[in-house]
Amino acid sequence: MLPDAMAVAEIGESWRHLETALMLGLWAVAGFLPAPLVLRRMARRQSGSAVEEQRRKAAQQRTT
Structure with a gap:
């Protein structure tokens, strides 16, 4: 995404795509x-009636 001239600011003056992909994968995991x-x-902290009340309020907001 960045121009090749910006590679000078990187360690070893390269983009290190493999290391970037590995770190993104580790963060995802x-x-x-x-x-x-x-x-x-x-989910355990909310009762079924509280969830239903939130669902009802969300449905009301969508219709107005």
């Missing part, structure tokens, strides 16, 4: 691993 635990914990 680090985000996806705790996601089910966090979402499950959040």
Whole structure:
């Protein structure tokens, strides 16, 4: 995305595509691993009636 002239600012004066892809992959895995635990914990804190109330309010906002 950046022009080739900007490669001078990089370590080794190259874009290091493989390392970039690996780090993005690691960040994605680090985000996806705790996601089910966090979402499950959040869902446990809300009762079914609270979820239904939020759903009803969201539906009302969409219709107005």
